[in-house]
Amino acid sequence: MILTPITIDDLPALLHRFEHSLAGEDLARTVFRRIAASLDLVESDALSLSEDPRHHRQAVALCHRFHMETIDETPRAGFTWDGQAVRAGCEPSVIIHEVGHLQCASPDRRSVYDFGLGAGPETGRRAEADAAATVFGVERDQEEALASLQGILWEAALDQPAILAFIEQNWLEGGDRPENRAHFLKNLRILRHHGLIDEDGLPTERLREESSALRFYCV
Known part of the structure; x- marks a missing residue:
């Protein structure tokens, strides 16, 4: 859920400033331009x-490429991810976000309710999802950020309006401030370090191999 509302009139200047803050970071600029360009696909001022x-x-179809089954009902009926299937009665961005989670989850958590991160915003059976959680605090927040960015990059690769999820998931919260720039760069570098995106910043179909925390401390 977006923290600070942004209007479509605000966006051009905000996107320009954020891109300018990425000077000298070629991969990050390439990725950001791909996301920002999807503004042309937005058909509503409501964002x-x-x-x-x-x-x-x-x-x-992307879920099926990753051998994730899908169920045609809302996540409120159970779990967003029940260990085998995504409940796909929701926005496309939410479904694609689950693919990002699959790629970022450790192997032992791919078959766990909501990837062992606790209940997601759309999950109905929240107590069960929370009881299955094994990742908490900073590590959970880090994996959520990585799955978020990975899903956004899939949206851009599919020619969907990725900028909407970029806004909704608060990647522009803080605008071009140094800490926001650093957050974007850190997560992008982690994805690249682990082979989840390629040298052009496009998402790959690799899955996380490590069981340890998915971190990379180069900023």
Whole structure:
């Protein structure tokens, strides 16, 4: 959920300033430009996540590429990810975000309710998802950020309006301040370090191999 509302009129200047803050970071600028360019695909001034049926079909197909089953009902009916299937009765961005989670989760948590991170915002059976959680605090926040960015990069690669999830998941909260720039760079470098994106910043189909915390401390 977005913390500070942004209007479509605010965006051009905000995006320009953030891109300018990435001077000297070629990969980050390439990735950010790809996300920012998806503003051209936004059809509503409301800046709400896409509900386009074509985007939904793409999101479901992406899950199937990763051998994730899908169930045509809302996550409120159970879990967003029940260890085998994604409940796909939600926005395409939410479905694609679960692919990001699959890629970032340690091997032992891929078959756990909501990847062992506790209940997601859309999960209905929250107590069970929270009881299955094994990752907490800073490590959980780090993995959530990585899955978020990975999902956004998939949206951009699929020619979906990735900028909407970028805003909704608060990647522009703080604008071009140094700490926000550092947060973006750190997470991008972690994804690259672990092979989840390629040298051009495009998402790969690799899955996390490590069981230890998915961190990379180069900033």
